[in-house]
Amino acid sequence: MGDTATTHHTKSANNGANDNQIGFKSRVSVIGSGSWGSVAAKLVAFNTLNLSSFHDEVKMWVFEETLQSGEKLTDAINRTNENVKYLPGIKLGKNVIADPDLDNAVEDANMLVFVTPHQFIDNICKSLVGKVRSDAEAISLIKGMEVKIEGPCLISTYISEQLGINCSVLMGANLANEIAEEKFSEATVGYRNNREIAEQWVQLFTTPYFMVTPVQDVEGVELCGTLKNVVAIAAGFVDGLDMGNNTKAAIIRFGLREMREFCKLLFSSVKDDTFFESCGVADVITTCFGGRNRKVAEAFARNGGKRSFDELEAEMLQGQKLQGVTTVREVYEVLRHRGLLELFPLFATVHEICSGCLPPSAIVIYSEKKNIFPV
Amino acid sequence: MGDTATTHHTKSANNGANDNQIGFKSRVSVIGSGSWGSVAAKLVAFNTLNLSSFHDEVKMWVFEETLQSGEKLTDAINRTNENVKYLPGIKLGKNVIADPDLDNAVEDANMLVFVTPHQFIDNICKSLVGKVRSDAEAISLIKGMEVKIEGPCLISTYISEQLGINCSVLMGANLANEIAEEKFSEATVGYRNNREIAEQWVQLFTTPYFMVTPVQDVEGVELCGTLKNVVAIAAGFVDGLDMGNNTKAAIIRFGLREMREFCKLLFSSVKDDTFFESCGVADVITTCFGGRNRKVAEAFARNGGKRSFDELEAEMLQGQKLQGVTTVREVYEVLRHRGLLELFPLFATVHEICSGCLPPSAIVIYSEKKNIFPV
Numbered sequence: 001m002g003d004t005a006t007t008h009h010t011k012s013a014n015n016g017a018n019d020n021q022i023g024f025k026s027r028v029s030v031i032g033s034g035s036w037g038s039v040a041a042k043l044v045a046f047n048t049l050n051l052s053s054f055h056d057e058v059k060m061w062v063f064e065e066t067l068q069s070g071e072k073l074t075d076a077i078n079r080t081n082e083n084v085k086y087l088p089g090i091k092l093g094k095n096v097i098a099d100p101d102l103d104n105a106v107e108d109a110n111m112l113v114f115v116t117p118h119q120f121i122d123n124i125c126k127s128l129v130g131k132v133r134s135d136a137e138a139i140s141l142i143k144g145m146e147v148k149i150e151g152p153c154l155i156s157t158y159i160s161e162q163l164g165i166n167c168s169v170l171m172g173a174n175l176a177n178e179i180a181e182e183k184f185s186e187a188t189v190g191y192r193n194n195r196e197i198a199e200q201w202v203q204l205f206t207t208p209y210f211m212v213t214p215v216q217d218v219e220g221v222e223l224c225g226t227l228k229n230v231v232a233i234a235a236g237f238v239d240g241l242d243m244g245n246n247t248k249a250a251i252i253r254f255g256l257r258e259m260r261e262f263c264k265l266l267f268s269s270v271k272d273d274t275f276f277e278s279c280g281v282a283d284v285i286t287t288c289f290g291g292r293n294r295k296v297a298e299a300f301a302r303n304g305g306k307r308s309f310d311e312l313e314a315e316m317l318q319g320q321k322l323q324g325v326t327t328v329r330e331v332y333e334v335l336r337h338r339g340l341l342e343l344f345p346l347f348a349t350v351h352e353i354c355s356g357c358l359p360p361s362a363i364v365i366y367s368e369k370k371n372i373f374p375v
Numbered sequence: 376m377g378d379t380a381t382t383h384h385t386k387s388a389n390n391g392a393n394d395n396q397i398g399f400k401s402r403v404s405v406i407g408s409g410s411w412g413s414v415a416a417k418l419v420a421f422n423t424l425n426l427s428s429f430h431d432e433v434k435m436w437v438f439e440e441t442l443q444s445g446e447k448l449t450d451a452i453n454r455t456n457e458n459v460k461y462l463p464g465i466k467l468g469k470n471v472i473a474d475p476d477l478d479n480a481v482e483d484a485n486m487l488v489f490v491t492p493h494q495f496i497d498n499i500c501k502s503l504v505g506k507v508r509s510d511a512e513a514i515s516l517i518k519g520m521e522v523k524i525e526g527p528c529l530i531s532t533y534i535s536e537q538l539g540i541n542c543s544v545l546m547g548a549n550l551a552n553e554i555a556e557e558k559f560s561e562a563t564v565g566y567r568n569n570r571e572i573a574e575q576w577v578q579l580f581t582t583p584y585f586m587v588t589p590v591q592d593v594e595g596v597e598l599c600g601t602l603k604n605v606v607a608i609a610a611g612f613v614d615g616l617d618m619g620n621n622t623k624a625a626i627i628r629f630g631l632r633e634m635r636e637f638c639k640l641l642f643s644s645v646k647d648d649t650f651f652e653s654c655g656v657a658d659v660i661t662t663c664f665g666g667r668n669r670k671v672a673e674a675f676a677r678n679g680g681k682r683s684f685d686e687l688e689a690e691m692l693q694g695q696k697l698q699g700v701t702t703v704r705e706v707y708e709v710l711r712h713r714g715l716l717e718l719f720p721l722f723a724t725v726h727e728i729c730s731g732c733l734p735p736s737a738i739v740i741y742s743e744k745k746n747i748f749p750v
Contacts, residue, residue, distance in 0.1 A: 173620070174621060183618050183622050256656060276650075285623075
């Protein structure tokens with residue numbers, strides 16, 4: 001390859017996932033296979049098949065389970081091309097290969113899509129240390145924070161530090177089943193420094209029914225995806241109390257503002273405009289009207305707080321995990337540790353309701369704490 | 376009154392509605408008596424009764440009608456203390472006095488609340504010229520713009536210019552029937568320069584279930600109240616097409632961004648933060664999930680655009696007026712006149728659907744016009 005291969009190719013030759021030199025093809029692995037993981041694999045597989053800069057095959061790591069029929073979940077996925085347990089009825093693309101072996105699933109991949117439940121990422125990263133390509137790029141679709149004694153840690157930061165690779169994020173108004181049905185949706189890619197990497201992720205996920213916008217604010221984008229679940233729980237309480245549209249809109253607005261303040265408190269680089277992206281206002285709306293956290297919180301309020309979230313989750317979600325209540329507690333701990341609970345009346349009240357210290361009806365009363373004439 | 380009456384009182388002595396000298400009591404008139412006008416009268420009347428700085432009595436100008444029973448609407452309101460036609464079942468407060476005579480209704484008032492349908496304000500202002508106190512303050516709760524050949528004119532500007540008095544605005548996530556039932560709501564007062572005037576309006580409208588926040592951005596606040604109806608029509612199309620939560624959230628977000636850009640285009644003073652207030656994101660949410668415009672637009676889409684908005688409005692709204700379609704056309708004219716339609720694909724598409732040039736399903740297709748990599 002001579003110099004005539006353009007400076008652009010030369011420039012990006014050391015960039016791993018962004019490596020555009022002639023003949024190089026990116027190889028994508030999806031780590032996770034719940035409903036959102038399966039949809040992510042479907043989006044990605046559509047593009048790897050159609051774009052020459054990607055290998056067709058997309059490996060999807062599956063936490064192996066034995067189905068009631070006795071068949072292994074991976075075998076069923078590879079036989080039917082559907083995730084029969086978590087996304088039945090949706091063809092993933094024949095180039096999606098389910099693999100129960102994590103090491104094998106990531107081997108040779110230079111683009112790693114992390115989309116597991118929050119609570120599994122710790123063990124997954126630990127077992128991947130030293131096994132991923134040093135020039136690999138990661139993207140996290142995972143909601144939630146790791147709260148450690150020394151402070152909160154974003155999942156993207158955790159992946160990045162554990163594996164020694166860069167990690168972007170993709171968040172947005174993305175109820176998985178609707179994207180699976182190819183209804184129009186959009187998402188936001190949050191990236192740190194490298195715009196070309198962001199564009200490659202955008203290319204990998206964009207389809208005619210899925211519009212992706214890059215934003216240079218990885219912390220803001222990721223925290224939106226986490227914090228919106230706190231707002232959704234508040235919105236669920238309003239639904240369960242039959243308080244109406246005005247109240248719900250007010251609570252969503254208070255939540256959006258507290259999200260913004262919380263993000264800026266943790267990362268001064270966070271941009272106001274991020275909250276106008278799909279990961280911000282749109283995801284908050286979707287989650288507050290259609291998500292799991294909202295649904296269980298509504299049931300919690302209808303039961304007057306007398307049945308716990310754990311109990312309702314087990315009954316209502318068929319094994320899917322609710323991120324929101326964990327996030328609520330983590331956010332509360334961060335605020336308490338910093339002595340800032342009074343500045344976040346909505347976040348604080350949601351935790352106090354979830355933990356049984358206040359009744360669900362307190363969700364509105366808190367607003368009286370707000371000063372209507374801030375300077 | 377000596378100097379000991381405090382400098383605060385002296386300072387505000389020339390301020391008309393803000394006149395706090397001992398013994399001065401503000402007198403409030405509400406001009407309009409639809410459902411929102413009646414609720415506004417109820418909110419105001421609660422406060423004039425309880426605050427010493429206001430005369431108890433609130434006059435409410437009513438466009439006189441004869442009820443089926445043969446009784447005049449004003450007589451029925453004054454007899455029952457309810458607006459039996461537009462807000463039945465809700466007591467307005469005994470200090471609300473319905474008056475069919477406009478001149479009489481505003482006589483002596485130094486605080487004028489304008490809350491009529493958009494299309495009546497022209498005649499009302501013309502007939503009030505020279506009849507209101509020169510030191511009166513106005514506030515407009517009216518949605519809509521007057522679009523003249525020379526450009527758009529805000530209702531608050533129109534009132535101000537016609538009557539030679541200052542005019543603030545009150546907008547927000549305010550479905551009238553929910554506030555009538557005293558469900559928690561909030562609103563935004565947009566004011567021009569005088570913070571004390573804004574605080575007086577806040578005081579006049581705030582109740583334990585109605586939280587009001589002042590913002591120094593009268594144009595931004597007022598335009599939000601107008602433009603949200605365009606977004607609500609788009610949201611109604613999405614509902615009518617059964618496109619789901621992700622799509623609806625995306626369309627609402629596109630709408631919110633176009634609202635912001637449109638406002639800044641017309642008034643460079645408009646602040647980004649205004650869109651995080653009740654008049655912004657919260658009102659958009661309420662209107663896109665619970666309002667009249669959404670409802671009729673949903674029916675329009677379900678009928679494949681084959682029945683006109685006029686026909687559906689007459690059938691579904693029992694005489695109430697839909698602001699949205701008029702606003703859609705006015706916004707379109709402003710953009711067309713300035714050659715900016717391409718920058719506002721959502722606003723343009725809504726008009727093209729309403730006017731029958733495009734089918735309702737075009738509401739999503741437009742998004743392909745957007746550049747996903749803006750610089």
